[in-house]
Amino acid sequence: MSGKPKLHYFNGRGRMESIRWLLAAAGVEFDECFLETRDDLLKLQKSGALLFQQVPMVEIDGMKMVQTRAIGNYIAAKYNLYGKDLKERALIDMYVEAIIDLDELLMMYALQPADKKEQYLANIVDKATNRYFPVYEKVLKDQGQDFLVGNQLSRADVQLLEALLMAEEYKSDILAKFPLLQSFKARISNVPTIKKFLQPGSQRKPPLQEKDLPKVMKIFNLGH
C-alpha cells in the first residue's frame, strides 16, 4: 500500500508515545520524523500538513492524521484492538479515557515549577492509587480474565500497561496494593510484540530529562 505509517513529533514521549505503543503492540512498523527546532514545526505548519497547526501528526493510509485520540481510534479499529461490538467499544473507550486523564497528569509533572513539584507528585499518587488503579484492579477481579475487555487484547490493555509503567517511574512501589495489576503488568508485558517494544533499541522513548525540557519548550513556544 502506501508504506509504513510516519510519525511527526519531537524525539520524546509526549502525546505521541501512546500511538507508538499501539502501533508496536499491533506489530506495525513505523518511521519517525523528529522535530528538532521551532523552525521544523513552523515549516510543517506552513506546508499545510497540520490540520490544526499541531502535532502529533501521523501519515497513514493516505491521510495526514492529527489529534491523538483520532489517531489512536483509527489504529485500534484497523488492527482489531477495539472490541467486537459497540458495547465492548464503549467499555474500552471509558477505560482509555481515564488512562489518558492519568497520563495527562503524569505528563504535566515536568512542567510544574520546582516549588510545586512535591505537592503535584502527591496528587498524582493519590489519584492513581485511589481513583484509577482500584477500578482496573476491580475489573480484573470481577471478570477473572487475562484482559480488561472481551477476553482478548485490546487498546485498553496496551494503554493501561503504558500507564502502569509510567506511574512506576514516579513511585516504584505504586502497585504495592494491586496484586492483579501486578500480574496484569507481567502478562501484557509478555505479549510478543509488546515484549519486543519493551526491549532496548525499540522506538519506545525514555522519560523526558530535565536537561531536555528547555529544548522541547522552545519548539512548542511554551512558557513565552
Add this chain to the structure above:
Amino acid sequence: MSASERGWGGRRRQALISVLSWPPAQRKERTGNRNAEIMAGKPKLHYTNGRGKMESIRWLLAAAGVEFEEEFIETKEDLEKLRNDGSLLFQQVPMVEIDGMKMVQTRAILSYIAAKHNLYGKDLKERAWIDMYVEGTTDLMGMIMYLPFQPAEAKEKNLALIIERATARYFPAYEKVLKDHGHDYLVGNKLSWADIHLLEAILMAEECKPDILSAFPLLQAFKGRISNIPTIKKFLQPGSQRKPPADEKFIAHVKKIFNM
C-alpha cells in the same frame, strides 16, 4: 395486517428501528429483551443544571431525536451520594445511564451515541475524519468552557486567545473542508456528529464575539443549514433541554459542588 395494526406504532417501532441499526451480535442480544428495552426507557443524564461537559451530549441526543431525562446535581451531597452509590466509575460526572450501562467519560459517551444513531460515518476513514474534526471543536469549546474558571486578571487575555484560535486555527480549517468538497456536511455528504459539534462550537464562539464568523461565508451558510435540521431546530428553541451560558452565580455554585 399493517404495522400499526400489529401494535407496532410509536415507541415499539422506534425501539426496533434503533435495534436493527446495531451490529448483528448485539441485535440478537437485544431483541430478546425487547420489552425490557422499552421499559428501560430514555437515557438519563447526571450532571449540574448547566452546560459544562454534558452539553455536547445533550446536543447529540437531541440531534439524533432521542428523548432523555436529566437528574441535576444541586449540592455537594448529591455528588457524594452518586459516588458512594458506586454509580461513577472514576468518581466523576458526566454520567449517562443508557442501554443498561452507567457510562462515564464524555468522549466515550459521545462515541457510543454517535455510533448507535448512525452519526459516525460509514467506514473507518470517515470515522477518522469525524474524530479529527470533533477533537478540534472539543479543544475550542474547552477553552471557552474554562474561561469563567480562570483568574479574573487572565480573563481578557484568555478571551483574546480564544478568538485568535477560533479565527486563525479552527474556523479556517472547517471553512476549507467545506470549500474543498462543496458538500453540505463535513464528512461523507451526510449529517454526522462532526456537523452537530461544529454548530455547537460556532454558536458558543458567537457568544464570545457575535461577528466571529464574518470572514467565513461557508461556515455562515453551514450554520444556517444545520440549524434548520428539524431535530436541531427544535433543540434551539426556548423550552428545550439546551442550557444557557453560565452566569457568575452559577459558576460560584459549580465551584462549590466540585471543590474547585
